[in-house]
Amino acid sequence: MGNMTSSENGEYSYEDLGHLMTLMTGDEKHSYSATSTLDVVWTLYDSVLNVDHERPDDPDRDRFLLSKGHGPMAYYAVLAAKKFIPADMLSDWGSYDSPLGYHPDGALIRGVEIGTGSLGHGLPIAVGMTLGLRIKKMRTPGVFCLVGDAELDEGSNHEAIALAGRLGLEQLTVIVIENGSASHGWPGGIASRFEIEGWSSATVNGRDHEDIKSALTQRHPGVPHVVVAQVEKK
Amino acid sequence: MPSTMRDAFIDTIGLMLETDPDAVVVLADIGVSQFKAAGLIERYPDRFINCGIREQLMVGVAAGLAKEGFRPIIHSYTPFLIERPFEQIKIDFAHLGLGGVFVSVGALFDAASSGRTHQAPEDVGLLKLLPEFEMYVPGHPDEASVLLRAAGSSNGRVYVRLTEDSNSLARPIEPGKMHVERRGPVGSPVVIAVGPMLDRVLDAVSDLAVTVLYATTVMPFDSWTLRDTMATEIVLVEPYLIGTSSSEISGALHDRPHRLLALGVRNTELRHYGTPEDHIKAHGLDSDGILKSISRFLYPS
Numbered sequence: 001m002g003n004m005t006s007s008e009n010g011e012y013s014y015e016d017l018g019h020l021m022t023l024m025t026g027d028e029k030h031s032y033s034a035t036s037t038l039d040v041v042w043t044l045y046d047s048v049l050n051v052d053h054e055r056p057d058d059p060d061r062d063r064f065l066l067s068k069g070h071g072p073m074a075y076y077a078v079l080a081a082k083k084f085i086p087a088d089m090l091s092d093w094g095s096y097d098s099p100l101g102y103h104p105d106g107a108l109i110r111g112v113e114i115g116t117g118s119l120g121h122g123l124p125i126a127v128g129m130t131l132g133l134r135i136k137k138m139r140t141p142g143v144f145c146l147v148g149d150a151e152l153d154e155g156s157n158h159e160a161i162a163l164a165g166r167l168g169l170e171q172l173t174v175i176v177i178e179n180g181s182a183s184h185g186w187p188g189g190i191a192s193r194f195e196i197e198g199w200s201s202a203t204v205n206g207r208d209h210e211d212i213k214s215a216l217t218q219r220h221p222g223v224p225h226v227v228v229a230q231v232e233k234k
Numbered sequence: 235m236p237s238t239m240r241d242a243f244i245d246t247i248g249l250m251l252e253t254d255p256d257a258v259v260v261l262a263d264i265g266v267s268q269f270k271a272a273g274l275i276e277r278y279p280d281r282f283i284n285c286g287i288r289e290q291l292m293v294g295v296a297a298g299l300a301k302e303g304f305r306p307i308i309h310s311y312t313p314f315l316i317e318r319p320f321e322q323i324k325i326d327f328a329h330l331g332l333g334g335v336f337v338s339v340g341a342l343f344d345a346a347s348s349g350r351t352h353q354a355p356e357d358v359g360l361l362k363l364l365p366e367f368e369m370y371v372p373g374h375p376d377e378a379s380v381l382l383r384a385a386g387s388s389n390g391r392v393y394v395r396l397t398e399d400s401n402s403l404a405r406p407i408e409p410g411k412m413h414v415e416r417r418g419p420v421g422s423p424v425v426i427a428v429g430p431m432l433d434r435v436l437d438a439v440s441d442l443a444v445t446v447l448y449a450t451t452v453m454p455f456d457s458w459t460l461r462d463t464m465a466t467e468i469v470l471v472e473p474y475l476i477g478t479s480s481s482e483i484s485g486a487l488h489d490r491p492h493r494l495l496a497l498g499v500r501n502t503e504l505r506h507y508g509t510p511e512d513h514i515k516a517h518g519l520d521s522d523g524i525l526k527s528i529s530r531f532l533y534p535s
Contacts, residue, residue, distance in 0.1 A: 007483075105329075105330055106291070106330065113301070114301075114330055115325070115329055115330060118321060118325055120290075121294060121322065121325050121326055123293020123294075123300070124290060124291045124293070124295055124297075124322070124326075125294045125295075125297050125298040125301065125326055126298060127291070127294070127295050127298060128260075128294060128295035128296060128297055128298020128299045128300075128301070128302075129298040129299075129301055129302050130298070131283060131298065131299060132298060132299045132301070132302025132304055134280075135280050135281070135299075135300060135304070136302065138301075147464065155290070156290040156291060156322070157295065159285070159288035159290055159291035160291050160294070162286070163285055163286065163288065163291060163295075164287075169426065189249075199315070
């Protein structure tokens, strides 16, 4: 792995992510959006999510759904850093026999909950999973769903935002990566779309790990929570 | 005994909720009043999720529940269950490899007076395009009960297509198999009547020396019962888009020369309201229409 140094437990650090990402080549179109999610996905896996690469199907795990399946390089790099997949799996991503495609397929990758790529699917599924946990009276696991600001164009998200708010799905957290991709923008701010449906919200610098972490771990009794993570404009 | 397929559906759900802790009903307003009237929502408040008029969400939520180990029953009018959220069914269920029971009401021409927006004769053909969907088309409320129970106890993706239109008598059907309704001489032509088309077919062929097979499971198609008849002339009478199962019949008989006539709902904008029977006639699916088409096919002059 060249000049990379892994820690004693075999995990790689944030500083290694760049190297891990350079193992993946060939997805020029999506490479920029991949990096827009890097710090959020790293912070989630490093200090927010209760997930364990040795028990990816643990019923008590937090569920993370990358709804924005575009540009999954950062996601794959973090999964490799946290030992869900071997780092040498990254180098031939997108090839016929690789489990790693330009859009992820949950059936092929350990610890990946769903397959995404067509936009606007993750959040409705996340609402269903949260309701499932509620029916099972499992109050501890959280459901985290990452979407893009352009992905919010898809109406299915707004169906989900409304219902999650009305049902007070406290175990649900949505992270919106805001990099100015939405063609027609979101006048009044992205957070306001959620707030009007009763969600709690935080808008943070999507490159600041401490900010991201505190926004994602903030308590929000009785309501779902959205974190708008702002990064450089596309 | 339930008097309509919808009643059979409500009764079966009541049974499922009582016996299967994993059964959860996901709705988009349609059906809520019926389940309320039956007292089920009051009795099992956690097990009904009404999304409001949000069909994409209805299917996505159902998939999320399936991921958490539940057996979702997803229900609406045919076009709003299958066509509007089709990509959700494709990705959230088929691609994610999840199971669920999709139950429609109002199929065939139940919605004749409501117009084209409430009709979806494309439904079975659309779901056929996705991998591993079992499909049931009951022709009587009692058959609906049998097929709904089978759908509830399987783990796969199942579509159950319910109509108000019904045959006068239930047959002793078995999920997955065609029922031999009438056996003609060996090798005589076979008429396959699907679900609610049976009474009209029987009326049409009463004077013809044909075998009548009755299909209530249309996917996977019961090739063996068809092959056993040794027929080389096949007539398929479907209560949805014409020729929906033609490729299954061609596949079943791929090694035998045969002729096939497909009758069903024509792919056209009729632009008429009226009664279901008006529409049945307009598509040539009343017993006179069926007899004319079969006669031309079997006995060309």
